[in-house]
Amino acid sequence: MYYFVNTSINPKKSGIEHAEMKRLALFNQHQVPAKIVTRFFALALHRTLKTAGIAEENQINLFDFIQQSTDFHPVKLTIADLHLPASLTVQAEGDHYLVHQQDHLLMRVNTFAPDHQQLNNVQLFDQAGHLVKTDWYDTRGFKGLEQFYTADGQVASEQVFNPQGDVVYQTFHMPDRQNVTQNSLYRFINYHGQDWSFTGEQAMTRFFLDELNRQTPQSVFIVDRTYELAYSTLRMRTKAFKVMYLHSNHVNDPAHPQTATLNYNYAYALNNLSAWQGVAAATPQQTADFSERYGKKVPVYTIPVGVVPDDTLQAPAVPWSERTPGKLIFVARLSEEKQQDQAIRAFQQVHQKLPHTTLEFWGYANGDTGKKLRQLVQDLHLTAAVTFNDYTQDIATVYDHAQLALLTSRAEGFALALLEGQSHGVPQIAYDVKYGPQAIIQPGRDGELVPVNDVKALAEAMIALLSDDEKGQTYSANAYADANRYSSEAVWQQWQPLMAAAKQFYQED
Numbered sequence: 001m002y003y004f005v006n007t008s009i010n011p012k013k014s015g016i017e018h019a020e021m022k023r024l025a026l027f028n029q030h031q032v033p034a035k036i037v038t039r040f041f042a043l044a045l046h047r048t049l050k051t052a053g054i055a056e057e058n059q060i061n062l063f064d065f066i067q068q069s070t071d072f073h074p075v076k077l078t079i080a081d082l083h084l085p086a087s088l089t090v091q092a093e094g095d096h097y098l099v100h101q102q103d104h105l106l107m108r109v110n111t112f113a114p115d116h117q118q119l120n121n122v123q124l125f126d127q128a129g130h131l132v133k134t135d136w137y138d139t140r141g142f143k144g145l146e147q148f149y150t151a152d153g154q155v156a157s158e159q160v161f162n163p164q165g166d167v168v169y170q171t172f173h174m175p176d177r178q179n180v181t182q183n184s185l186y187r188f189i190n191y192h193g194q195d196w197s198f199t200g201e202q203a204m205t206r207f208f209l210d211e212l213n214r215q216t217p218q219s220v221f222i223v224d225r226t227y228e229l230a231y232s233t234l235r236m237r238t239k240a241f242k243v244m245y246l247h248s249n250h251v252n253d254p255a256h257p258q259t260a261t262l263n264y265n266y267a268y269a270l271n272n273l274s275a276w277q278g279v280a281a282a283t284p285q286q287t288a289d290f291s292e293r294y295g296k297k298v299p300v301y302t303i304p305v306g307v308v309p310d311d312t313l314q315a316p317a318v319p320w321s322e323r324t325p326g327k328l329i330f331v332a333r334l335s336e337e338k339q340q341d342q343a344i345r346a347f348q349q350v351h352q353k354l355p356h357t358t359l360e361f362w363g364y365a366n367g368d369t370g371k372k373l374r375q376l377v378q379d380l381h382l383t384a385a386v387t388f389n390d391y392t393q394d395i396a397t398v399y400d401h402a403q404l405a406l407l408t409s410r411a412e413g414f415a416l417a418l419l420e421g422q423s424h425g426v427p428q429i430a431y432d433v434k435y436g437p438q439a440i441i442q443p444g445r446d447g448e449l450v451p452v453n454d455v456k457a458l459a460e461a462m463i464a465l466l467s468d469d470e471k472g473q474t475y476s477a478n479a480y481a482d483a484n485r486y487s488s489e490a491v492w493q494q495w496q497p498l499m500a501a502a503k504q505f506y507q508e509d
Contacts, residue, residue: 007225047139082109088101096111104127146159186199307488327357343408425479
């Protein structure tokens with residue numbers, strides 16, 4: 001079994017989750033067992049999986065695992081299923097309900113959108129009106145969690161239930177010496193007939209990974225979020241083939257890969273490099289830089305995080321004439337390292353010369369970056385030409401209408417959005433950074449690379465391409481062709497050396 005180890009799968013997924021989903025599809029296509037592994041508790045996890053198109057059998061969550069609820073069939077659970085006594089008064093409040101016992105507010109019943117029938121949570125209050133407990137319901141239709149509160153409204157303890165109503169997990173929150181509340185103890189209740197206690201989330205995760213490895217011996221663990229999960233993985237007590245996947249630059253200064261300080265996301269893992277059985281880098285250049293710095297401490301495999309599905313490669317090309325004239329897109333989360341402000345400043349110059357042009361951003365915002373970017377657009381008087389759009393499940397339609405895509409990151413590991421755009425025939429302009437843009441864009445053929453932080457050069461490249469329909473059409477055709485470098489078969493071949501090493505690793509027993 002190949003386990004792709006992550007923390008969570010959220011409705012608005014990052015590049016790492018998209019990479020895992022593409023990898024999962026690739027392994028399914030070649031009939032090699034694989035699952036995405038997550039550890040965070042999420043009552044809406046299975047709704048998210050369904051929306052993302054991830055099959056239940058292709059994932060395993062720590063809490064699903066101890067609840068034994070992975071294959072639980074969803075049921076409808078409404079306020080009627082609470083079987084409230086007739087002596088209580090139930091009053092609708094919008095899409096929710098207030099439950100009184102005479103003049104005392106006993107509970108508040110909250111429901112899930114969109115139909116506001118399925119139970120979300122039930123809040124219970126004491127005689128003084130203080131919240132004392134909340135019962136939370138899994139979107140599949142069973143009570144999954146109880147939270148108990150202190151007198152000042154802080155969560156004191158939590159219990160997780162299985163679908164049969166048995167407690168399977170407990171955690172207790174206590175203040176430390178600085179009076180900061182934190183989890184101090186984690187417990188599995190009656191797991192295989194025994195209670196297990198853990199002094200931290202890392203220890204609990206390590207136990208979970210070992211249990212997976214015992215159930216499916218000789219598994220391969222591909223760790224996709226190294227900062228959060230390397231510690232637990234490297235402390236597994238069962239023999240396991242463990243691989244660190246580099247989804248971004250492993251150093252803070254890409255210009256000096258041999259001497260720069262380490263990216264904090266990988267620092268712990270790299271300082272324990274000999275404990276890994278392999279490292280996966282997304283581009284040949286990163287593999288070369290990594291190997292030059294670390295020598296032969298651990299095998300390094302070049303495996304792209306992006307895969308272009310066969311149906312995308314075989315789909316009819318969208319003619320240049322059918323794309324929206326002057327439409328530019330930027331597909332990425334709004335964050336400081338993506339430097340969308342520079343794209344906006346460059347677009348200001350483009351829009352002055354080519355007034356028909358528009359710029360669309362697609363992606364969720366980190367922190368207050370979105371607010372800052374919107375203010376910049378307003379300050380530059382570009383509100384009629386620049387729009388911000390949230391994360392979308394239908395990004396293919398966005399690509400198919402665009403004439404140009406941008407990426408202004410100060411550093412990248414692969415830049416999955418560039419490959420996705422290329423596979424939809426979109427010419428692209430990006431800063432000439434390590435590692436993804438240099439591996440995906442072929443300057444003068446399917447896009448352009450410009451010097452990092454050179455807003456003037458960025459604007460000039462955009463104007464040159466958008467002013468020449470013949471060039472745009474040629475670049476678009478070449479983009480479609482160049483995406484074949486990342487076909488499912490091509491990427492699958494790049495997995496073979498790692499898979500052979502894993503097989504050899506277990507044969508050494």
